Structures are given as structure tokens and as C-alpha cells.
Amino acid sequence: MKFLEIENLRKVYGAQVGVQHFDIAVERGEFISFLGPSGCGKTTTLRMVAGFEQPSAGSIRIDGRDVVGLRPNQRNIGMVFQSYALFPNMTVAQNVAFGLKIAKRPDAEIKPRVAEMLQMIKLPQLGDRFPYQLSGGQQQRVALARALAGSPQLLLLDEPLSALDAKIRASLRSEIRDLQRKLGITTIYVTHDQEEALAMSDRIVVMSEGRIEQLGTPFEIYNRPRTRFVASFVGTLNILRGKVIDPAKGVVRVDEQDIRLDQQIPNAAPGEMRAIALRPEAVTLGETRPDRNAMKGTIEEVSFLGAIVRIKVRFKDNLISLDTFNSSASPPPRRGDSATVTFAPADLQVLEGVEG
Amino acid sequence: MKFLEIENLRKVYGAQVGVQHFDIAVERGEFISFLGPSGCGKTTTLRMVAGFEQPSAGSIRIDGRDVVGLRPNQRNIGMVFQSYALFPNMTVAQNVAFGLKIAKRPDAEIKPRVAEMLQMIKLPQLGDRFPYQLSGGQQQRVALARALAGSPQLLLLDEPLSALDAKIRASLRSEIRDLQRKLGITTIYVTHDQEEALAMSDRIVVMSEGRIEQLGTPFEIYNRPRTRFVASFVGTLNILRGKVIDPAKGVVRVDEQDIRLDQQIPNAAPGEMRAIALRPEAVTLGETRPDRNAMKGTIEEVSFLGAIVRIKVRFKDNLISLDTFNSSASPPPRRGDSATVTFAPADLQVLEGVEG
Amino acid sequence: MKRSRLGPWLAMAIGTAYFLIPLIATFEFSLRMKRGEYSLEAYRVVLADPRFQASFGYSTLIAIATILMGVLLIVPTAYWIELKLRNLRPLVEFITLLPLVIPAIVIVFGYLHTYNSSSWIPLIATPRGTDLLLTFGYMTLALPYMYRAVDTGLRSIDVRTLTEAAESLGAGWGTILFKVIFPNVRVAVLSGAFLTFAIVIGEFTLASLLDRPAFGPYLQLVGANRAYEPSALAIVAFVVTWACMGLIQIFGRDRRATMAGR
């Protein structure tokens, strides 16, 4: 038996389906992300686990106990909201102590626990401040401490970093993950930011239109996307349009240059058009080798992004975007230069469907 | 004579200095970014160029004409705002035509010009829509078309992408840059997003507390930051704390492992502590070579970010973060593995000041 | 749980009853002028009364004058404050709220002393002057509503940036006001105007103390001396004000839909 089991969960609003066929089993201590565009049902699912929404059908078991029908205050969960949701009339310490007071813990226990939590979020001196005196990042850390103070069985986070700046987002991301690891608390994290989900999660549930598209580790999701939706939602893709030359040997022609795949092209006749996906980081500039495909083109755009230099190489109709690391010794190539790009046959993936 | 010349510009609010010692000369057709944290004076400077604020001292010349004292409507500039600022009571086409109507261009000229601009921003069928019927990205493209319709001498953009989603931001970024290149219009772009500035600009003005910290190409700014502020604001840095062993040969000891620099350490005595900066992308995992420094440590964290895998390696007290490209063939290393990192002596930079 | 849900519903029920019961009772009563049958007789009598027509016409005129003067005073002021004097906003808000809490009686006494026949501006000496004074008084009463409506309209469109955008496109002040600002607050101004109209039509204190032939005092006069007509009048007044409210809601909804779409 897994720690959290959700079976055949379904939520319907009138005629509209919010969530359906939702099944997952989460290990104790696992960090699971629900990833998807807005309206995909990820928040609705989280809110059903929290008890703020009632499922139309299906079951949710936490540590063997069916919680459907229980009120949120009977579920022993910790919840963190996008808008922090700190109580404005209470100090930081009172906010953190709120759940403990409600549970009628003795004062002698509450005080050291609050101090411990503030230590944990690295704001030990701010107990007497009010929420409005803190920055957004600090407020969200306090919200985290408040959610964790009562040692809940399950931690639920609903886009907790969306309201924050990029730099704070990145640092708080690893802080949350460190904390979660240290406490070993089972965690569900809702986000629409694929990088966040990839960076933090043990496993990711990619959702679209109320269904699970794929469930897997970040590495699986990114490198072996099961559906076209997952492939395009997670990461960036080059899509090449090529004419099938030899389906059995896996040869296609893209802008008059032949390239090889490491697999057959299923259900394809010579002359048909196919879309082929290629991740930017699988492409390198120069370095022609016999085991790699090479294509000649012209550099159309060079974007210096800091650590990464993103280069777009134009062939006749197709365009390949590739990433290289910045090197202080050699400036990036220039627009208009001719260039050869190479990539391994294994990195090419034929997408389903015939292209016009 | 340069196209836009700003000399010794200064703006004071009461006792507070908003901008001072601001000098730049911009070529015709150049794309210049003002980059800095909020409150650094970048927007104030832009607004003085636009005419919405009056400088306390200094001169601004556009194409040889001193514009200080001219009203914004006499300066022949195009301006794009963070909040789009489309006129809600007018259709897209009326918005784009607004400046042309004010300039009393004949109707026979306005209509094709508006059509041309809508074509340019790839929204040719949306002329009859009202702004509230468009997405944020579309609205900002209309705002751009409106600003460019009157063929201004200078295009000013004030954080135009800050209100948009990450994905749209990235695509609109290259669209704006393409347009700017095609039209050859001199452009000033204000942003607090270093990646945006690095990706788009011919040159970047990094600002802090009302002053110019550094002026240079993205490559210069990123790889040869002149001040500690620029180094830490642009990109991410590993800061290693090491004990100086041999200042003349450039040897320091970091967590009991000696590393070499390609330069002397100025004003340092053996035994003093120094901070050394190292970019994450200059570090590689494995590949020991005699011309590179090597350090042995333990992998503390692995963040799978998609195209990039960010790995943190812990030594005794220091931590090095390094970036590697995702490779679908080989999963990233695991937490707790031991690892050797290498980096070239040339990539190390000693920061000013003695460390405690 | 159950109890706490019942409370609010009960409160809402009471709130609704508050308005509906008196209204229905009044309406029912107004239909009973002819013995033993429901008829619109009371309405016929009331609407045929020349004093009704005269007082209603008078109040309508005063209301229109109030609205015109109010718009001319408030729109440019509110625009200017939003654009350049944002620091003054709390002060201006305070001033515009004053008429809500200063009793109308105090305003009238102030006027009577300031503009009496021996003062510099002896407005009260002539009926036209008193009409003007009444209009001023109503402008004061309507100020909080009018200002708030216009201010809300202005705030919802980010006046500052729109003004700057128009300026950067070469527009002068006239163009900005009439092409950009006014069209975007027209709806807000209209809803303020309807509210003003509704307030002026039913107002009693000022009109009565200044002794003008307005609709409010006529209502009171009829109410004191007749049986069925007052109810009919009350219903007529209610329908007029309700129509005004309906118009506000219609315009308001339009605006809200527009906003929601953003």
C-alpha cells in the first residue's frame, strides 16, 4: 500500500469535466509535481486532496484512510498558497503558532516549536514582524513554516513561487526541496512552470485537459515524452519537416540534405512528409563525425543568453535552434556565417501523423 | 556625431539623486539596453529621453537636435509601455492610426500604412478587434505597431515584456529584435531581466544607484564584468573562498586543494583569504587535463532543468555549481556520488577586497 | 456548520423583505382608491395634477443643471488629480466625502447666511437666484457619488500611461482629453449622472427649506393631506429612481464585461 493513493478521481462542473481518470500512487516522502497549462485540472486535483473541493467520483486515501468527505480541518495536511495567505492581523510567530494553538498544544511546547520553525526557514529574528513588513519571498517562507509547524502528513503547494521574482524563485525552489528532503514529508507541488517541475520533483504528473498525459521522473518526461503534448510542453523542440526517402533504413531528406534516424519510420511510404523532433541541446556546431548527421546552413540569429548562447541555423525552409555554452575565450559566431550542425541519429524522433 | 548623444545627464528629486553622470553615444540603428535592478534610474533616464521627465542638468541630442525642453509630442519618438497602454475605446486599427491622424496624414495614406503595420506584427486580420479582445502578447505587438506607424526617429521600450508569460516573452523578444533590425530604428530598451538584455542588445548599459556601472556588448558585460556589481547582477557566479599560497604565481588553496590562476594576485600576502569568481558554465565534470584545475568533491544536488542539468558539488566549505547539457543517452549523476570538477585557470577571477 | 449557513441566508431574507414588503404594501394600497376593486385611479389623479407636472418638471430641470455643472467641475479636476496631483488624492477624497456627513440642514443654513439679501451675492433675493443656490446645494449632495463614479472610471483606465502614450504619438492636451480620456470615462460619467438625477428628484430637505416648488416637497404635501395618492406617487418615484438604477447597472455591466475581457 502506498502512502497516498488516488483512484479514478473525477470532478465534473455541470456538463464540463474538470478532472477525469486520475490515478496515482505516491510513496511516503516522495515529491510529486502536477505540471500543466492553466485549466488542465492540476489545481482542482490538489484542492480535492486538500478537501476544498469534493470529487464527483473516485477515492483519495492518505496512509490508508479514505479522506473523501472529511472537512479540510480534519485531514492533517499543510497547504501553501500562491498568495501566501498569511493572516495580516498576526505576527510571523503568531501565524506559525496558529495551527498549534488550534490543536490545543501546551504553550510550553508551542514556543520552542515556533522558534525551531523560524530557524528552519532562516528567519529566526523576524518572529515579531507583521506579514506586510516582509518581502514576498520571506512571506512565502513563513507560510511554509506555518504549514509545516503542525507536522502534517502531507504538504500541498499550489504554485507557491508564481508571485515571486525569477531570482528569488530559483533560490526558494532549492530551499523548499532541501526542507522537504530533510523532513521527509510527502509533497504535492502544483506548477505550470516546467523548469520548476523538472528541477524539484521525484516524479512529475503532466496534465492536459483534466487527464494525466504522462507520469514519470523528470529525466523520463524530458527525454522520452510519450505524447506530442508532453514533448512540446516540456522544454523546447526543433521540428524539422522532411521527406521520407527510405522508411526501413530510417532516412529522410530535409532541405535537400539526407539525415539518418536510428529507427525505422513506421507506416510511411517514400515521398511522404514527416515531422521530426530534435532537442536544441542535442545539436552541436562543427565537429563532423561519421556517426553523426551533419547539415550545412547559415547562422540566422545568435542570442547571447549568458551561460548559454542560442544559435539559430537556417537551411532552406527549416531552422534548427541549438544551445552552446558561453566561453569567455571565444566569442560566439556571427549572423550570416555559414555553419555545419551535427546531431546523433538517436536524438531524432519522428512525431505521429503525416505532414502536409 | 552620433545619432543619440546624452551628456552628463542628472536628475535629482529633492535631496535624492535619481540619475547622475550619465553619458552615452548611440549609433544610428543601434539597439541599446538599460539594465539594472528596480530603482537604479534606468526608467527615469528613458523617461527623460521621451520627455516625460525634465533633467536637472545635462543634454540629450537626437540627430543633432537638443530635445531638452521639448514636449514629448514634439520629439518624434515611439514609446512602448509595460502595461501596453492601448486606447481601450479604439479598435486595433484605430490605435495604430492614432499618431498618423494627429500628424494629419491623408486617409489614402493612413489606410495602407495601418495594413502594412498589422502585417508586420503578424496580426493582419485583427484590425477590427478591441484591445480587451486580444491576449497580452498581441496587445503588446499592437502597441509596437502603433509606436512605429509614424516612423519615429527613436523607439523607446520600457520593460515591454515584464507583464507577459515566460514563453511569450521569449518569442516576442526575438520578434521585436527582428523588427528593429529590419527597420533599422535606433532603440532604447529598459529591462531588469539580464537574459533579455543579453539576448537582444547590441550594447548594454548596466546601471546601479543612478550611475552607469558598465557599458559594453553582451559578451563583454558577461565575460569581462568591470565591477563586482556587474559580475553578480549579470549571470550566476560561484564564489570560492581560498587562502593565498603564492601571490606571484597565482596559487590559492580552496578547502585543502590547490588551484592555479593565470594571473598574479595583486596586493596579497600569503595566508590571506580571497574571494574567487567562477562561472558555472566554465566548469566541467570529469575530464582531468594537465592544463586545467581539478577539485575532488561530492555531488550535493542535481537539478534537472530540461536542456541543462545543474549540479552542485560540495567540497569542505565551498560549493561549486556547474551546468551540463542534458543527454538522453546518459542520465545525470546522483546525489552523494563523488566527483571531480575541472576548470581553466583563465576562467578564475579574483574579486577585490580581503575576505574575513 | 448548519447554523452558520442559516444565519447569512436569514440576514439576506430579512434584507430583501426590508425592501419588498413596504413596496408591495404601498403598491397594493395605491390600487384601492376605488372601493371594492383594484384600479389605477390614484395614478390617474396624481398624473393629472398640474402641481405634479410642474414640480416634477422643475426637479428635472434642476437635476439636469446639477449634472451639467457637476460634470464640468468634476471631470477635469479628477483627471488632473489622477495625472499630476496624486498626493492630493486622500485630501480630495476627504473633501468629496464631506457632503455625506454634513447634514443638508447645515449646508442650507450656511447658504442662507452667505447668500442672504444683505450679503455680497444676494442669491436668495430672487427666485432665479434661489434656484441657482438649490442647484449648488444639489451639486454638493451629488459630489460624493459623481466624484467617485468619475474617479473609478479614470482609475480603471490607467490615465497616466494613456496620456503619456498619446503624448508620445504627438497628441496635444485637447486631443488627449476629447479623444482618449473622455470616451473612456463616458460610461462612468453617465452612471454618476443617473445617480445624481435620482437623488435630486427625491430630495426633500433642501428644497423645502429653500422653499422651492420641487418634487420632494410636493410629495410631502400630498402625503400629509391625501390617502391613496401618496402611495401612487411613492410608486411613481420608485419607478423613476429604479429606472435610473437600471440604466446605471446596464452601463455598469457593459463596462464590467469590457474589463473582465482584459
Added chain:
Amino acid sequence: MKRSRLGPWLAMAIGTAYFLIPLIATFEFSLRMKRGEYSLEAYRVVLADPRFQASFGYSTLIAIATILMGVLLIVPTAYWIELKLRNLRPLVEFITLLPLVIPAIVIVFGYLHTYNSSSWIPLIATPRGTDLLLTFGYMTLALPYMYRAVDTGLRSIDVRTLTEAAESLGAGWGTILFKVIFPNVRVAVLSGAFLTFAIVIGEFTLASLLDRPAFGPYLQLVGANRAYEPSALAIVAFVVTWACMGLIQIFGRDRRATMAGR
């Protein structure tokens, strides 16, 4: 350019003069009761008048009753609507705005017919009953202000998420209402209360038509029969209402500072 700047300033000057000139004139006049010198004689006379004390006391009592009943009716309703019935908000806003536009006279006629001595609830038959009716009337008048104040307070704190946060921490409804919601809207409720107080103290129409010994009718009585006392009374009423407004502003500023800090 120059002209367009002058306009708004002129408008503001007129606006300010509007309030200041009558006020100063009234104040100056109120000091002239003793011939040839400025004195506070008028104030002494007014404040010593037992009818002043009685009517002011009566109005204060009614105001407090109105505030208590209003808070009990409005806070839970507004909370519930914000939390669970957001779709109903336009309707509720519409209802709460009705009293602004339905003339007080209509309300009174409605009450007179509904609660007269031959009706089911003959409130008007006894003075206590009429007092209750007056309180109901004032509650109606104050509803728009009170509701708006409470609603603004509730909206500024994201009631829904705070409620969910408290629930997830184990809190029940009682704890949520008294520990989380109420402390955060206390300021808003207070400012609504002060506004209500100011309105009730100066109200004339309802009190006069229901024939209750309130402060408004007393003001009018004195105004019709005396020379200097009315001015003094007007100033007293102004000071009282001004103090209420000041308190609202103080509490409001507190709140605003809090908000700005976020």
C-alpha cells in the same frame, strides 16, 4: 497648455470655496449674538437648552442601535457572499445601492402603510415601535455605506484564501470568523459605523415624518425660530460630523499604510 492647467486649479478653488465660505460665514455669524463683540454666547444658550440635550441624546441612542443591528446584519452576509456566493455579488450590490436612490419619503410611506396600527405588526401604534421603525429606516439609509465599507474590508484581505488557509490548519468556523476574519475587517466596520453615526445624527426627513424627537427636527425648529442659535447648532453638528470623518480617516489611513507595505 497654460489654459488647460488653470482650469483644474480653478475648479478645485471653486470646490474648496463651496465648503469654506458658507462655513466661515456661519461661524462668524454664530459669534455675534452679543452686540458689538464676538462671543460664544450662542453656543452657551444652545448647549444649555434641555431640548438640545434630549434630542442629541435620542439621536445618539438611535445611531448606536442602528450601528449594532447593521453590523449584525451585514458582516456575516458580506462574508458569506464573498466566500461562497460571488455570483450574487452584482445583485447584492444593486440591492445595497437602492437606498441611495429611493427617496427617504418613499421609504417612510412604505413603512407607514406596512406597520400602521391596523396592520399585522402595528409598530407605529406605540412610541417604542416607532423608534424601532426609525432605526430600521436608518439602517436602510446607512446600508449602502456600511455594506461598502465592510465589503471593501473583506475584499482587501482575500477572504477566500485566508479561510482556506485557516481550515487547512485545523480551524473551525467559529475560530475563522473571530480570529481571522473579524480582526481584519474591524477597521472597515468602524469606519462604516462612524459614517452611519454621522448620517443618523443629521437626518431630518425620516425623523420629522415619523414625528420622533431627534436632533434633525430640533435643528430645523431652532432654525425657523431663532437668529444666532441655528448657526451655532450648525457649527456644532459640523464639528461632530467632522470628528467622525476624522476618525474614519485615521482608521482608514492606518489600513492604507498597512496595505501599501505589502
